[in-house]
Amino acid sequence: MGAEVFLRGLLRGFYSSREINSVPDVSMREFGIGDFGRKISARHLSFRSHAEMNSFLREKAPFYISYSCARYELPSARPMEAKRMLGADLIYEFDADELPTDCKKSHDSWKCRSESCGASGAGRALRCSKCGSAADVEEWVCPECLGEAKRQSLRLISFLQDDFGLSGGIAVNFSGSKGFHIHVRSGEVQGLSRSARLELLDYLTATGLDMDSLGFSYVAGRGKENRESGFFVCPKKSGASGWAKRILAEFERVFESGDASRLGLMGGIRESSAKKLLKEKHRILSHMDKGLLAFSTKEVPTNRFWKSCMACIVADLKVEPTLRKTNMDTLEVDRQTSVDINKIVRVPGTIHGSTGLLAEEVAVDGLKGFAPLDECLALPSGDVSLASAVAPRFYLGGKFFGPFGGEGAVLPAFAAFYLLARGSASLSGVSGSGVAVPGGV
Ligand SMILES: [Zn+2]
Ligand SMILES: [Zn+2]
Incomplete structure (x- = not known):
């Protein structure tokens, strides 16, 4: 039996015992499904109810099933315009593979x-x-x-809640593979145009963020011999909101922490100069409360210091959701297609066919402690024999497996799925229907 038949058997087993009710307004959504090795093989499907969707899943056991972030009057109509859009959720994605983490070198x-x-090497490199x-x-x-994708998701949620005032209607789910999806389903976002969605994205990513319009402006000093002796006006803490509030809070946090090395790096000054600034932190912070960024230490260039601090803080605090790529070789991002309101995303509660993991919904306040590689196992744990496997050491369900360099292996079904689905393993040569789908999770 080939891998595809075996994997589909596991999927069928999963859907035969589940009832998935995770799609709000299910009858207004367009669905897409995917096959082994092909994430989308059909689109423009629709279901009248969750019951209809579940019987479809039981019958077909697709490798992937996604639904539209938009609601339509006629979700299966074609072309897209004929569907008549009624509104669309906002969806942001964070994929672990996009984030620069040290662990990439090991896996x-x-x-x-x-x-x-024919050269090769460890880590993630786009060019030889x-x-x-x-x-x-x-x-x-x-x-x-x-974990980094999760931290980014939490940061995004704080922007959604604090800066956009979207307290309700936020749902998070593990994608089932590399990251997280954040869905905003509240009424006020439904009618946002593509350009409004782009504006929100630019705000989150600090694209074109203008310090002057946030209220941070340099006022030059009067002394001719020391042109950088002026000060910055800044918004008053009590009235600040959005980015201005975030920047002020970070200034305060760094000064309060007394971390001279961090302050030096942030402001592009020597650590010894940063230490002098920290000595006058009470004055600096009390000025800041009154709308001034100023200090008396002469050796630090006022304008350059505060500008460097602001640029550094913004770079640290912005969020960068995973954007759609227009060119996979250069990973060029197209902001326009990234806010595509016709896009479809994994149905929460279904299996991701590249991993065998559950695209599970997570409560916003439970996200911090959520461990997807432990909590999203949904397939049986009975042993499966693999003829060969090639993989770095990988973690799944509380333990590590591998590394495998092409040898045979016996793995629990959920781990065998994980390797077989990505073509990193082959099943032991059992003919006909000899491979029994293992039972018991
Ligand atoms: Zn990693
Ligand atoms: Zn080469």
């Missing part, structure tokens, strides 16, 4: 595409370090990089 690898070169050709990257995830 990712690249291989040069040029046959005459030997000949400069494009490289193929073998990506894996681990608790560390998924």
Whole structure:
């Protein structure tokens, strides 16, 4: 039996015992499904109810099922315009593979595409370090990089709640593979145009953020010999909101922490100068409360220092959701397609066919302690024999497996799915229907 038949058997087993009721206004959504190795093989499907969707899942056991962030009057109509859109949720995605984490060196690898070169190495590289050709990257995830995707998601949620005032209607789910999806379903976002969605995205990513319009402006000093002796006006803490409030709070936090090395790096000054600034922190903070960024230490250039601090703080605090790529080789991002209101995303509570993991919903206040590689196992744990497996050491369900360098292995079904689905393993040569789908989770 081939891997596809075996994996589909596991999926069918899963859907036969589940009832999935995770799609609000299910009858107004467009659905798409995917096959083994193909994330979308059909779109423009629709279901009248969750019951109809569940019987479809039981019958077809698709490798992937996604639904539209938009609600439509006629969700299965074609072309897109004929569906008549009624509104669309906001959806943000964070994928672990996009985030620069140290763990990539231990679980990712690249291989040069040029046959005459053949170089390869550890980590994530888009170009061959030997000949400069494009490289193929073998990506894996681990608790560390998924943890970073989670931190980014939490930061985004704080922007949604504090800066956009969207307190209700936020739902989070693990994508079932590399990251998290944040859905905003509240009424006030439904009618937002594409350009309004782009504006929100630019706000989150601090694209084109203008300090002057936030209220941070430099007032030059009068002394000719020391042109940088002026000060900055800043918004008063009590009335500040949005980015201005975040920047002021971070200034305060760094000064309060007394961390001279951090302050030095932030302001582009020597640590010894940062220490002098920290000595007058009470004055600096009390000025700040009154709408002034000023200090008396002469050796620090006022304008350059505060500007450098602001740029550094913004770079640290902004969120960068995973954006749609227009060119996979250069990973070029198209902001316009990233706010596509016709996009479809994984149905929460279903299995991601590349991993066998559950795309599980997580409560916003439970996200911090959520461990997807432990909590999203949904397939049986009975043993499956693999003829060969190639994988770095990977973590799943509370333990590590591998590394495997092409040898045979016996793994629990959920781990076998994880490797088989990505083509990193082959089943032991059992003919016909000899491989029994293992039971018991
Ligand atoms: Zn090369
Ligand atoms: Zn990792």
